[in-house]
Amino acid sequence: MTANLSRRGFLKTAASATAVLYVGATADGVAVAAGNTDAMLNPFVKIGSDGQVIAMIKHFEKGQGPATGLSTLIAEELGVSMDQIGYEFAPSNPEVYNNLFFGPFQGTGGSTAMANSWMQYRTAGANAREMLIKAAAEAWGVDASGLDIQNGMVTGAGQSAPLGTFVEAAASFAPSETPRLRDPSEWKIIGNEATRRLDSPIKVNGQAQFGMDIHLPNQMVVMIKRTPQRGGLVAGFDDSAAKEVKGFIMAMPLPTNHGVAVYAENTWAAMQARAAIEVDWDMSGAEARSSAEIREGVMAALNTAPVYNVNKADQAAITSAVDASAKVLEKTFYFPLLAHAPMEPMNCTIEQTAEGDIVLHDGAQMPTGPHMAFQQIFNLPADKIHIKTLLAGGSFGRRATPEADYQVEAALAFVMTDRSRPVKLVWDREDDIRGGYYRPATGHKVRVGLDADGNIAAWEHQVAGQSIMKGTPFEAVAVRDGIDNSTVEGLADNPYAIPNMSVGLTDTEKATSVLWWRSVGHTHTAYVMEVMMDMAAQASGRDPLEFRLAYLSGDDADSQRKAGVLKLVAEKANWGNPAPGNVQGLAVHKSFGSYVAEVVEVSGTPEDGIQIEKIVAAIDCGIAVNPDIVRAQTEGAIGYGIGHAMREKITLDGGAVEQSNFPDYEPLRISDIKAIETHIVPSAEAPTGVGEPGTPPAAPALANAIARLDLRVAELPMVEQGVSFA
Amino acid sequence: MFSCQMSVGDVDGADVTTIEGLSPDGTHPLQKARVAEQVPQCGYCQSGHIMRAAALLSDNPNPTRDEIKEEMSQNLCRCGTYNRIFKAVERAASQA
Incomplete structure (x- = not known):
């Protein structure tokens, strides 16, 4: 088998066409190149004279939806239906298919696939449309301004013809640097509830090809x-x-x-x-520690002055302010190593x-x-x-x-x-669980001072954990002044208007190998922030929703959007009015540019077994290009957060990982969550992250529900902290 | 049954249906329901889930939610598509 890649692959695909229009987009996402010659090897869209339209997908597809989402952008701008477009994964070329948020680097991560591609793919699609229309206008001897492409037909001035008719002529035109993007009022596919995933059919009949x-x-x-x-x-x-x-x-x-x-x-x-x-x-030279030793190292770091002052706060003054508060809430949290455990090793x-x-x-x-x-x-x-x-x-x-x-x-x-x-x-599953990479073991120690009226007076926050970025090729760009932001993201930069907040950080020695794990630092920072906010509301005798909204009253977009998802989830979950015998927990968090609030409603007791009856989520991710994929990703992200919080952890004995497969690293099961629903805040903002932002609020929302049953869980997994699940 | 827990010799002489043979053109009610409910995310576990559900519906054309839960709990999905799996099995059962 020879390389079925780059030019050879393209020509093969377009074999039935006599001419092909290739439209690309340069790294800045605006200027474009086009042509039907060998010079254009790396397009974003290729259109055959037979009418075949192929979107080139620069991101990989692990279920999060870029094959459908990026094709949607091309189809919308070009003027074809989703039935008239196919997709191929782009070859490796960091100059052409780079992630615009990562620099000259092609890669998927940080919930950026749609966010970084949004203008780039629309621009490519719009350019293809304009070039085809210009060719049609010349062929028909009419003004191009009266022509459009809809459902693959160039139409106007009393004429109509399939877009493939004009491919050969269009390929001779120079593309525009600023093609007209369709106005949102023209959109038929973007934001349409009925837009289906392009990869569903092959995933239900055995045709899907995985590695x-x-x-x-x-x-x-x-x-x-x-x-x-x-x-x-x-x-x-x-x-x-x-x-x-x-x-x-x-x-x-x-x-x-x-x-x-x-x-x-x-x-x-x-x-x-x-x-x-x-x-x-x-x-x-091998890892020889046990999980208990790793935990002791984290705890010891939390009990000494932090090495890094993350938000350049006057730490001594904030410590004094907490000490002088009418009431002080203090809590220490610990989060274990976790494996990613994707289904395909x-x-x-x-x-x-x-x-x-x-x-x-x-x-x-x-x-x-x-x-x-x-x-x-x-x-x-x-x-x-x-x-x-x-x-x-x-x-x-x-x-x-x-x-x-x-x-x-x-x-x-x-x-x-x-x-x-x-x-x-x-690799088999055992290789993956034992020899892989783990979410860092991390601890937080927080002291929150409340004034006599129950308002936050000062917030002293310390984190200790293993840096993901240090010692990797990403250290140069991801670590600033010694601070790995992926350990503390979601704390000092949280949209809550918390007065007198200090965030300190100490790196602990790396245990085995650590790696970003769905939502990265937010997996633990959101838990701590939202549990502490819940504790503060409880201590003040205030409603957790009202308490949070009080710290989101600013008129800045961050505060408004975070408050927006809280209000929507409260309405949809009937906040404050759980079914008889049930209790509710609330959490909200911003990550990867998006805002997600979740209400978890449970029945039972920690002693006899908790059953998660329902989870309701509200997400503001800007324009929801595909609302159903946004919902599916949010549902999945919630399940990922909940399953791990319930019962998952990786432990070491003498440096060796003790878990090996799903029987001892048990993931979320079909019986764990009875019902789940997601609501999307309507938005005209550019799309932001979707794959990860649902995860951070899930575990704290569950913890805050269980707290209503008089058990405050500050260490995970929950099953080791006195919580049994039905 | 799980193909990964069964050796070929054990099914000697038996008829074996895999995902590829469930229908000639992807139109088995479970396949159509999976697409309608937009169940698959990464898709890696879906073949197993579909065959498990097909076995369930062939034995029990109108399962209750608890019966679906019991049968389908033998399979895992790391993407968390579970609530859509329920809906797809129920949709297929109602249209079979």
Whole structure:
């Protein structure tokens, strides 16, 4: 199999057309290029003379919806229906398909796929429309201003013809730098409740192709015999027993000595052979701590003066102000390591073409990462390395490691061969849970002073945890003055108008490896902020909704939008009036540019079992390009937050991860949440994040409901803090 | 049954239906209901969920919500599409 990428792939797709119009967009998202020649290899939309319209999707699809959402933008501006557009995942090219929020780097993350692409894809679609219309106007001898494209037909001045008719002529025009974008009043697909996902049909009939589905002719399967303690190195190994396994090919230590690569004819043989290999590990530099020791390190850091003053507050004055308050609320929180545990474990496949090019088949979340690493590993220029992006079976952050961990592993396994056979690297679930990357273990210590009227007088906040960014290639851009914002995001920058707030930070030693995990720092900062706000409201004898709104009374957009989702969720959840026997909890948080409020209503008791009866959410994410995907993502993000808060944690014993698979790392189950609904605040603002913002408020809303049953949970998971679930 | 927990030898001589064979053109009521309710997100677990639901409906064409919960709780979805799975099974049952 040769590289079905870049130009060859495009021409193949457009094989039935006699001419193709390619329209691109440069990195600034405005200026565009077009043409039907070989010079235009990396378009955003390509239109064949047969009328076929293909949107090129620069983000990977893990279920969050960019294949549909970005196609929607092209279809809307061009003037075709969703039935008339298809999509392909873009090749790796950080200059053309970069994430506009990340710099010259192609990647998906931080809930930015729609937010960074919003103007870029609309501009590309609008340019294609204008060029086709100009060609039609010339052909018909009429004024272009009277023409439009609707449902794939160029229409006006008493004429009508399929848009493909004008592709050849349109391709000779120079594109405009400022094409007219359709006015929101013209939108038929954006914001339409009836707009369906383009990838649903293939996901219900077995046609969807994930990385794990790749089966190239003559491929070998490689699994890695991994160190039980992160950082262990191979000192020696014995594969004599593996040689008895049918289908075993060979075993070799990775050049990094981080494991032994086991090559086999198929996955089952690789699993059996790997189990039969004995490895002598050098654990002198390996992680050896237990979870209890990691927790002690965090707690010790919270009990000393913070190293970093995050918001440059006068910390001594704020400590004094808290001390002098009429009432002081003090709470210490702890959040354990968590695994991402996407349904599809890590995997990717590498092959070399007859021309010596390297092709990576991967559910690639950050193509630029492996693309750069492969240039070094294979000593090839960038244009000799191709990444074919496949559907990904979830990620939650896991597929985007700064060091491109599993792709590099596969490349190292491949370079040790003669490259005549493709190599498919397969992780199993146990590899993923034990040898992967974790949400950092983090602690917070908060002291809130209330005045005699129950208002917040001062707020002293200290965080201790492992920095995600330090020690990675992202440190230079993500760490400022020693402060990794991903540890403290959502605290000092919270829209609440909290007076006299100090935020301190101390980094603790990294345990095993840490990584962004759906909503990153907000997973713990939102919990602490919203539980403390709830405690403050309780201590003041005030309604939690009214109390929060009092700190969102400013006329700035941040305050208004955060208050807006609170008011909407309160109305939709019938706040203050739960069903008989039930209690409600409320939380709200801004993350990734969006605002989400949630009400969790539960029945039962912590002793006999809590049942989550209903969760109602309200989200303000700017323009909801696809309202149903916004709802689906919010539902999923809530479930992700709730499931982990209920009962999930990763623990270490002597440096080794104790969990291995879903029986001991039990995710959310179908019975855990009886009902869930999401309401969207109408907005004319540009789209902001959707994949993650639903997660942060979910756990604190549940905790605040349980607090109404006289149990305040400040450490997760809840099942270890006296909460049982029905 | 879970294909990952069954060896091929154990189904020797039996008829086996996988997601690819559920319908020739993706029009089984469960497939149509999954699209109508926009269930799949990443989609990786969906084949298993659909086949589990197909087995349920072939034994019990009109399951209660508790019966759906009981049967479908054997499968996991990390994207959290559970409440839509309920709706899709109920929709398929009503239209089968």
